[in-house]
Amino acid sequence: MAEITLVDAVNQALAYAMRENENVVLLGEDVGVNGGVFRATNGLQESFGEERVLDTPLSETLIGGVAIGMAAQGLIPVAEIQFMGFAYPTIDQLLNHAARIRNRTRGRLTCPMVLRAPFGGGIGAPEHHCESTEALFAHIPGLRVVIPSSPERAYGLLLAAIRNPDPVVFLEPKRIYRLVKQRVPDDGEALPLDVCFVLRPGDDVSIVSWGAMIHDVVAAADQLALRGISAEIIDVATLKPLDVKTILESVNKTGRCVIVHEAALSGGWGAEIAARVAELGLMSLLAPVKRVTGYDTIMPLFRLEHLYMPSIDRITKAVNAVMEFA
Amino acid sequence: MVERYVRPDGEIVAQFDVRFSRFIEPGGKVVCTPLPPWADDSGVLIPIYRTMLQTRAFDAAALKLQRTGRLGTYASPLGQEAIGAGVASAMREEDLLVPSYREFSAQLWRGVTMTELLLYWGGDERGSDYRVPRQDFPACIPVASHCCHATGAAYAFKIRRQPRVAVCFLGDGATSKGDFYESLNAAGAWHVPVVFVVCNNHWAISVPLGRQTAARTLAQKAIAAGVASEQVDGNDMIAVRAAAEFAIENARSGEGPRLIEALTYRLGDHTTADDASRYRDASEVNAARARDPVSRLHDYLTGTEAMLSAADEETMSAEIEQEVNDAIEQYLATPPQPASAMFDHLFSELPQSMLDQRASAEGEQDHG
Numbered sequence: 001m002a003e004i005t006l007v008d009a010v011n012q013a014l015a016y017a018m019r020e021n022e023n024v025v026l027l028g029e030d031v032g033v034n035g036g037v038f039r040a041t042n043g044l045q046e047s048f049g050e051e052r053v054l055d056t057p058l059s060e061t062l063i064g065g066v067a068i069g070m071a072a073q074g075l076i077p078v079a080e081i082q083f084m085g086f087a088y089p090t091i092d093q094l095l096n097h098a099a100r101i102r103n104r105t106r107g108r109l110t111c112p113m114v115l116r117a118p119f120g121g122g123i124g125a126p127e128h129h130c131e132s133t134e135a136l137f138a139h140i141p142g143l144r145v146v147i148p149s150s151p152e153r154a155y156g157l158l159l160a161a162i163r164n165p166d167p168v169v170f171l172e173p174k175r176i177y178r179l180v181k182q183r184v185p186d187d188g189e190a191l192p193l194d195v196c197f198v199l200r201p202g203d204d205v206s207i208v209s210w211g212a213m214i215h216d217v218v219a220a221a222d223q224l225a226l227r228g229i230s231a232e233i234i235d236v237a238t239l240k241p242l243d244v245k246t247i248l249e250s251v252n253k254t255g256r257c258v259i260v261h262e263a264a265l266s267g268g269w270g271a272e273i274a275a276r277v278a279e280l281g282l283m284s285l286l287a288p289v290k291r292v293t294g295y296d297t298i299m300p301l302f303r304l305e306h307l308y309m310p311s312i313d314r315i316t317k318a319v320n321a322v323m324e325f326a
Numbered sequence: 327m328v329e330r331y332v333r334p335d336g337e338i339v340a341q342f343d344v345r346f347s348r349f350i351e352p353g354g355k356v357v358c359t360p361l362p363p364w365a366d367d368s369g370v371l372i373p374i375y376r377t378m379l380q381t382r383a384f385d386a387a388a389l390k391l392q393r394t395g396r397l398g399t400y401a402s403p404l405g406q407e408a409i410g411a412g413v414a415s416a417m418r419e420e421d422l423l424v425p426s427y428r429e430f431s432a433q434l435w436r437g438v439t440m441t442e443l444l445l446y447w448g449g450d451e452r453g454s455d456y457r458v459p460r461q462d463f464p465a466c467i468p469v470a471s472h473c474c475h476a477t478g479a480a481y482a483f484k485i486r487r488q489p490r491v492a493v494c495f496l497g498d499g500a501t502s503k504g505d506f507y508e509s510l511n512a513a514g515a516w517h518v519p520v521v522f523v524v525c526n527n528h529w530a531i532s533v534p535l536g537r538q539t540a541a542r543t544l545a546q547k548a549i550a551a552g553v554a555s556e557q558v559d560g561n562d563m564i565a566v567r568a569a570a571e572f573a574i575e576n577a578r579s580g581e582g583p584r585l586i587e588a589l590t591y592r593l594g595d596h597t598t599a600d601d602a603s604r605y606r607d608a609s610e611v612n613a614a615r616a617r618d619p620v621s622r623l624h625d626y627l628t629g630t631e632a633m634l635s636a637a638d639e640e641t642m643s644a645e646i647e648q649e650v651n652d653a654i655e656q657y658l659a660t661p662p663q664p665a666s667a668m669f670d671h672l673f674s675e676l677p678q679s680m681l682d683q684r685a686s687a688e689g690e691q692d693h694g
């Protein structure tokens with residue numbers, strides 16, 4: 001079995017879901033002949049036809065909104081927003097409709113849709129293409145927010161998202177679209193939603209992260225290991241609903257918690273995690289929770305983006321600080 | 327079948343036309359007279375032609391820089407140079423340009439420098455801090471979102487009794503967005519001095535116009551909003567400028583907004599991150615090359631009126647080459663901003679509570 005990239009794994013999961021369930025339809029800008037600007041839907045229009053792989057007119061409000069109509073009629077739309085920076089008009093549809101239609105109608109109408117979007121910095125993309133605003137979506141009650149960190153996770157989590165009977169925002173860290181390759185059997189096996197994964201067990205500090213940052217966290221943990229510090233790495237994967245239990249179990253064991261995300265500090269999803277740890281795990285903490293994040297600034301254009309994004313160095317420094325806290 | 331109870335002889339309560347103009351056809355031949363009065367005035371035409379050549383030379387250089395890793399993703403204006411140059415030349419300095427991301431010819435006309443353009447596409451905010459057109463909006467990447475800004479700015483002109491006009495450029499794909507319709511609608515309702523220029527290059531990345539809309543023209547989208555509109559050959563600079571001059575002066579004199587649909591063709595890939603051969607035929611692109619706006623104006627200028635000599639053109643090209651080289655040199659010699667630059671323009675003044683974040687960013691850079 002060949003090793004595939006994260007973006008290939010997305011493609012593989014989409015194809016599997018479309019074969020498995022004829023109600024699955026894909027829609028978005030340039031998803032058809034072009035196969036998506038990152039090629040996530042490459043070849044799918046050829047395989048499944050123009051009705052099921054639909055190039056939409058250029059409108060994100062439309063994409064988010066028609067998906068809801070389709071979903072309420074029993075289709076399972078998987079909508080692609082070309083870049084997260086253009087997804088904000090969909091928030092109106094997601095917040096006011098997708099996330100609440102089940103609740104409003106007491107379960108009579110539902111919204112089994114997935115909204116996919118690449119996000120995050122680090123590839124030198126133009127203005128508005130690099131931000132990480134997952135917390136905006138995670139704040140919305142009734143939405144699931146899922147972020148894979150590897151090809152394997154992308155395949156399993158996307159299948160789970162498509163099979164899930166409620167709306168899921170599936171955010172793809174584009175910095176690692178082609179960074180790592182893994183063997184990902186095309187067996188239709190989903191991964192569980194709503195759980196955090198312990199990526200690497202450790203004893204001294206819990207490092208909690210998601211998406212592309214996981215790779216920097218692993219690199220930081222490798223460096224720390226050389227100095228005898230054993231880090232447990234938690235890949236959050238489903239940001240909302242948050243699996244607080246797994247995080248707390250880890251922090252109970254290590255007594256230290258460092259949260260790493262690309263997004264701005266204030267109101268980032270790390271704030272939610274830190275609050276849960278403070279509320280429910282304070283007594284097990286040996287040091288204050290620490291966050292390593294982007295700054296509360298506009299994400300700079302790409303000449304400076306390396307200074308905005310959390311570096312391996314910032315992560316190891318934060319770990320040192322919690323280790324030395326007394 | 328359901329009976330149709332609409333009366334076929336019912337009174338017609340609304341009827342509309344969309345007019346198309348072209349003055350010069352490929353090869354430079356005049357196909358429609360009378361021409362606008364400035365169409366034999368080399369003092370008007372040569373500077374516009376120069377801007378089109380500048381844009382083309384800049385584009386070639388930018389693509390080369392991108393390919394050698396010295397520029398980020400870049401959106402080529404190849405084949406659309408007549409629209410920006412023609413429209414901008416009909417604007418006054420105090421008018422306002424609200425561009426999308428492909429209007430280099432309009433921006434260069436208005437005094438944005440090539441170095442600034444390179445800085446922007448090279449990932450540096452200083453590229454949007456234009457030294458000359460201080461009030462012009464920067465490039466807008468979220469498609470059609472800037473249409474609202476143009477209408478808003480025009481409202482400001484109106485209530486302050488300023489005889490100024492906002493000119494907003496957008497693409498064919500952009501006309502599918504709500505922001506566009508909403509801006510047009512409000513512009514019509516408020517009767518404000520704004521001109522929308524739709525650069526219909528027939529593609530929105532891989533989506534051809536026919537899949538974008540069932541509307542026969544994009545000009546007619548304005549009609550629904552009560553905004554006058556017309557269609558021009560966007561590769562005929564004379565037709566573009568004539569329409570723009572009328573629209574802009576009309577708006578300035580209080581006659582309200584207007585929309586111009588300029589028909590053109592995107593000769594290059596959507597951006598350097600795109601590969602157009604995946605979704606369109608080379609034959610279509612080749613056919614479009616024959617309608618090239620730069621050679622059309624060239625042929626007109628060197629034709630019967632002989633407004634441009636070979637020697638003049640050679641001098642002009644040499645000057646432009648020098649300008650481009652100077653701009654590249656200046657761009658490449660511009661050191662990146664310090665980390666603190668992220669904080670410099672976040673607010674008018676950095677809140678006290680953020681000083682620690684700035685310090686840590688600066689520290690990070692020192693160690694990095």
Ligand SMILES: Cc1ncc(C[n+]2csc(CCOP(=O)(O)OP(=O)(O)O)c2C)c(N)n1
Nearest residue numbers: 029086467468469497498499500529530531
């Ligand atoms: C709101 C929004 N959605 C998607 C994109 C990604 N994107 C950039 S340009 C483009 C196509 C625009 O087509 P058109 O309006 O015809 O302008 P052109 O690029 O052809 O000049 C798309 C989809 C974007 N920049 N903004």
Ligand SMILES: [Mg+2]
Nearest residue numbers: 497498529530
């Ligand atoms: Mg277009």
